[in-house]
Amino acid sequence: MAKLYSKKKLAATKMLPKKETIQLILNYSKALSVVKIGNMNFKTIAN
Amino acid sequence: MAKSQVPDSVLVQMYISGNEDALATLINRYQSRIFGFIYSKVNDRDIADDYFQETFIRVINTLKSKKYYDEKGKFLSWVLRIANNLIVDDFRKNKNIKMLRDTEEFSIFSIIKDATPSVESNLISTQIGYDLRKIIEELPLDQQEVLKMRFFQEMTFKEISEATNVSMNTSLGRMRYAINNMRKIIEKNQIYLTA
Structure with a gap:
């Protein structure tokens, strides 16, 4: 039986980071708060 | 959107x-x-x-x-x-720092060796040490003395002869007798001293 070459994907699949990595970044962003006092920045991470 | x-x-x-x-x-x-x-x-x-x-x-x-x-x-x-x-x-x-990853075709342990002795070789060397001590204890005291000074304290025959107050030839002779006697004990008791 003839092969259907047209079905073959020509472009490579998109390179994407793991979902866990994205989730970790977003959670880090939500947890982090920066308070500026004078010239100093204080970072706090809410757990 | x-x-x-x-x-x-x-x-x-x-x-x-x-x-x-x-x-x-x-x-x-x-x-x-x-x-x-x-x-x-x-x-x-x-x-x-x-x-x-x-x-x-x-x-x-x-x-x-x-x-x-x-x-x-x-x-x-x-x-x-x-x-x-x-x-x-x-x-x-x-x-x-060269980075190498472990794969099916290539194992990192093929180039990295663990230099520490295994449990088996430790047991064997302990056993050999024990047997050797037993054999040395069988020797006459003067021969034991020369042998221990030469091999364990790494003294020269000159130093041994000075320490034991005998001539250097006597020390050499005692050493020869000590080794011959040890060979005899090993053969007689069929002791294997190799790992």
Whole structure:
């Protein structure tokens, strides 16, 4: 039986980071708060 | 759909003002290009994931500290520059350390050997040491003395003869008798002293 070459994907699949990595970044962003006092920045991470 | 039309700079401002969804939109918009850029440099998905994470942690820290974000510059090129700097910094740090990964065809342990003796060789050498001590104890005292001084204290025959107050020839003779006697004891008792 003839092969259907047209079905073959020509472009490579998109390179994407793991979902866990994205989730970790977003959670880090939500947890982090920066308070500026004078010239100093204080970072706090809410757990 | 409407959100994808929002310019990057507006999304960045929204994020700085506390809108967490804006960051998710930015990541969603550029994750493929940023990850692809990192992967093209490191050629390993897991390492690329690590750099992706580290890059965005820097982005978040910078934006939340309101330290620096040039609105005139594009968000994507700024993030790519951060990623590039991270990779270059790590490359400089590790350029003398060759990285090898364990695969099915190649085991890292084929080039790295554990130099510490195994439990078996430890047991064997303990047993040999024990047997040897027993054999030496069978020898006459004068021969024992010369043998211990020569092999365990690494004294020269001159030093041994001075210490035992006999001539050097006597010390040499005692040594010869000691070794011959040990051979006889080993043969008689069929002791194996090899590992």
